[in-house]
Amino acid sequence: MIPLFIGFTLDSIIGDPYRLPHPIRVFGNLIAFCDKKFNQGLHRKVKGVLVATVLVLLTYAVFALIEWALRDYDILRWAVNSVFFFYGICNRSLIDEALKVEKEVNKKDITSARRQVGYIVGRDTSNLSFQQIRTASLETLAENLSDGVIAPLFFYAIGGVPLMMAYKMINTLDSMIGYKNDKYRDFGWFAAKILDDTANYLPARITALLMVSIPPSVKGFRSIKRYARHHSSPNSGYPESALAGILDCQFGGPNIYHGKLVEKPYIGDSPRELTHTDLIKSCIINARTTVIMVLLISLLSITISNLPPSL
Numbered sequence: 001m002i003p004l005f006i007g008f009t010l011d012s013i014i015g016d017p018y019r020l021p022h023p024i025r026v027f028g029n030l031i032a033f034c035d036k037k038f039n040q041g042l043h044r045k046v047k048g049v050l051v052a053t054v055l056v057l058l059t060y061a062v063f064a065l066i067e068w069a070l071r072d073y074d075i076l077r078w079a080v081n082s083v084f085f086f087y088g089i090c091n092r093s094l095i096d097e098a099l100k101v102e103k104e105v106n107k108k109d110i111t112s113a114r115r116q117v118g119y120i121v122g123r124d125t126s127n128l129s130f131q132q133i134r135t136a137s138l139e140t141l142a143e144n145l146s147d148g149v150i151a152p153l154f155f156y157a158i159g160g161v162p163l164m165m166a167y168k169m170i171n172t173l174d175s176m177i178g179y180k181n182d183k184y185r186d187f188g189w190f191a192a193k194i195l196d197d198t199a200n201y202l203p204a205r206i207t208a209l210l211m212v213s214i215p216p217s218v219k220g221f222r223s224i225k226r227y228a229r230h231h232s233s234p235n236s237g238y239p240e241s242a243l244a245g246i247l248d249c250q251f252g253g254p255n256i257y258h259g260k261l262v263e264k265p266y267i268g269d270s271p272r273e274l275t276h277t278d279l280i281k282s283c284i285i286n287a288r289t290t291v292i293m294v295l296l297i298s299l300l301s302i303t304i305s306n307l308p309p310s311l
Helices: 002-013 023-038 044-069 074-088 091-106 110-117 130-177 189-199 201-213 218-230 237-247 276-305
Strands: 251-257 260-267
Touching (some): 002 074, 002 091, 002 276, 023 044, 044 074, 074 130, 091 276, 130 237, 130 251, 130 276, 189 201, 201 237, 201 276, 237 260, 237 276
Antiparallel strands (some): 251 260
16 A cells, blocks of 8 residues: 555656656567567567567566565565556546647647647547547547556556556557557557457446446446447447546547548537536546545555454
8 A cells, every 4th residue: 555655646746757767668668679570471460479478477577576576675665666656657647648738729729739639649630620639638538547547556456566567568568569550450469459458348347437436427327338338449438438428528430540531439429519628527537536446445455454364
């Protein structure tokens, strides 16, 4: 619980430290090296399976070894784990990036708004309208609340920093090689369709449930039930449909990805104009959901620690 509270507090105050050494950059460099080395020639799917498996297991092993090496030094272990926990979640930065986009939208600077939202979404932003820019920001807030915040917390609760960082490697693999284009269709298949989809299965549903439960949102529950499975991803539709229900708006629709038109199904009942208030409310939902998850993990930890030794 000590690294949980220290790391969470650091993220809430500072956000992602762009100028400091970051393990996710190391993950990215390893993936880029393997991509260049092995994503060529024959048997790319097999190579992709081996690369993803080795990188995830190696990540877990390294952080488990650090835990083992520090097992007799409680204060140092807490300090190290607090730092890595801090690196493992990114809700403050996620909210900050969405607010940067919103700032440009409020200024009615379409060029800057398109450029800014391009930093946080994978779609082509060069022709987006203000409505589409806000839609992209809200979708990103919902989706990344799940895989950038709640999922790392979930795996931290199960297996501490080693499992949390193994998940972050899976998530980084998906973001770098999990595309459905010719280059990554085979090499990134295992990372995206097996590892990432499986790892995010429970966290995505937990995220959606927390979003609509406190405070209760009947429209949110109904939206999850109706739209969660409409998304092409088996997981992203859950937090997106939850947010669409809470805000009573609509996400999805056609977008350009890597030069190709992708007809994404609509999620939500109301194709109304999105507002600045919607963006602020979504940021509050993200922060509230994160706090609730941290409190639930703490309660679980206290409960387990108070169980009789015989159990």
